[in-house]
Amino acid sequence: MFKTMVMDLLNIRYPLVGGTLMHLSDAEFTAAISNAGGLGVLASAIYRNREEFGNALDRLRQLTDRPFAVNLNLFPMMRPIDNNDYLDVLLDKGVKIVETSGHSAPEALCVRFKEAGLTWIHKCVGIRYALKVQKMGADVVTVVGYENGGATGKLDVGTLVLVPRAVESLDVPVIGGGGVSDGRGIAALLALGAQGVIVGTRLLATKEAPLHDNVKQALLNASELDTMLVMRTIGSTHRVWKNAAAEKCAALESDHAELPEILNVVAGEKAKRMYHEGDVDLGIMSCGQGIGMVHDIPTVKDLFDRMMAQASDVVSGLAVHC
Numbered sequence: 199m200f201k202t203m204v205m206d207l208l209n210i211r212y213p214l215v216g217g218t219l220m221h222l223s224d225a226e227f228t229a230a231i232s233n234a235g236g237l238g239v240l241a242s243a244i245y246r247n248r249e250e251f252g253n254a255l256d257r258l259r260q261l262t263d264r265p266f267a268v269n270l271n272l273f274p275m276m277r278p279i280d281n282n283d284y285l286d287v288l289l290d291k292g293v294k295i296v297e298t299s300g301h302s303a304p305e306a307l308c309v310r311f312k313e314a315g316l317t318w319i320h321k322c323v324g325i326r327y328a329l330k331v332q333k334m335g336a337d338v339v340t341v342v343g344y345e346n347g348g349a350t351g352k353l354d355v356g357t358l359v360l361v362p363r364a365v366e367s368l369d370v371p372v373i374g375g376g377g378v379s380d381g382r383g384i385a386a387l388l389a390l391g392a393q394g395v396i397v398g399t400r401l402l403a404t405k406e407a408p409l410h411d412n413v414k415q416a417l418l419n420a421s422e423l424d425t426m427l428v429m430r431t432i433g434s435t436h437r438v439w440k441n442a443a444a445e446k447c448a449a450l451e452s453d454h455a456e457l458p459e460i461l462n463v464v465a466g467e468k469a470k471r472m473y474h475e476g477d478v479d480l481g482i483m484s485c486g487q488g489i490g491m492v493h494d495i496p497t498v499k500d501l502f503d504r505m506m507a508q509a510s511d512v513v514s515g516l517a518v519h520c
C-alpha cells in the first residue's frame with residue numbers, strides 16, 4: 199500500500215529504518231531488520247578495530263542479501279574513534295549506504311562519501327542541523343523528536359512538530375521518528391510528510407534483539423512514564439530507561455559531581471554487561487517514551503508485518519471516516 203521515495207532510494211520493502219542501537223546493532227540483529235523488509239543499520243562503533251568491523255560486515259553479507267547501512271558515530275566516546283578507518287573498511291567491503299549521527303556534522307568525511315558515491319543519511323534533532331547537512335550533500339535526513347530513545351540534544355522539539363518542520367524546510371527526503379512503536383505511529387509520520395520512519399525503542403522487545411530476557415521482560419512492564427533524561431549537565435542529553443543506574447546518574451548530576459564519577463555510572467561496559475547478564479539496574483539503557491506501547495516480544499518480521507498492516511488499516515479507516 200505504501201510507496202515512498204525513501205523505499206525507492208534505499209530499495210527496501212517497507213518504509214522502515216531500524217535505529218542504530220549501541221552495543222546491540224550487530225551483524226545478526228541488523229540482518230534480521232533488513233530481512234524483515236526494513237533497513238538494518240550496523241553500529242560500527244561496537245567494533246574495536248578494522249579487523250573486527252570487517253568480519254562483522256562479512257557476516258552481515260552472509261546473513262542478508264537485502265540492503266543495509268552502516269552508522270558512523272559522531273558522538274563523543276570514551277574510546278576515541280577514527281571514522282576514517284571505518285570508512286576505509288566499509289568502502290573496501292562495498293557498503294552502499296552510510297548513516298551518520300552525533301554532536302557534529304561530518305565535515306571531513308562527507309567529501310569521501312560523495313567521492314565514493316555512497317548514499318548518505320544523517321540523523322539529527324533540529325532543523326538547523328538538518329539544513330547544514332543537506333548543504334553538505336546528505337541524500338536523506340532523519341529527524342527524531344524529543345520523545346525518542348537515545349540522544350535528544352538540547353532543542354527539545356517533539357516529533358509532531360519536528361517532522362513537518364523538516365519536511366517543509368528540506369529538499370531531500372525526510373525519515374522521521376521518535377516514539378513510533380506501532381502502525382499508528384507509521385501512519386502519522388507518513389501523514390506528516392516523512393518518506394520513511396525510524397524505529398528504535400520498539401525493537402528492543404523483539405526475539406532477535408541481543409538483550410537478556412530479564413531486560414526485555416522489564417521493558418514490557420515499563421510505561422511511557424518510565425524514561426528520564428540524563429547527562430544534560432555534561433552536554434550529552436540522553437533519554438533512558440528509568441532504572442537504578444539512571445537515577446544514580448541524575449542524583450550525581452544534581453549534586454554537581456565530578457565528571458569521572460558520572461562517566462563511571464554511564465560507562466558503556468556496564469550497559470553491555472546488563473544486556474548480556476540481565477542485572478537490570480547495572481547500566482544505562484537508552485529508551486524512548488514509546489516503550490509505553492510495547493506489550494509483547496515478536497520476531498522483527500512479525501513486528502514489521504503487523505506494524506505495516508496496522509498503518510494500512512489506519513489510513514483506510516481515515517478515508518472511510520472523512
Ligand SMILES: Cc1cc2nc3c(=O)[nH]c(=O)nc-3n(C[C@H](O)[C@H](O)[C@H](O)COP(=O)(O)O)c2cc1C
Nearest residue numbers: 217218219220299346347348376377398399484486
Ligand atoms: C538502546 C538504544 C541505543 C541507541 N544507540 C544509538 C547510537 O549508538 N547511535 C545513534 O545514532 N542512535 C542511537 N539510538 C537512537 C536510535 O537509533 C533511534 O534514533 C531512536 O531510538 C528512535 O526513537 P525511538 O526510540 O522513539 O523509536 C539508540 C536508541 C536506543 C533505544
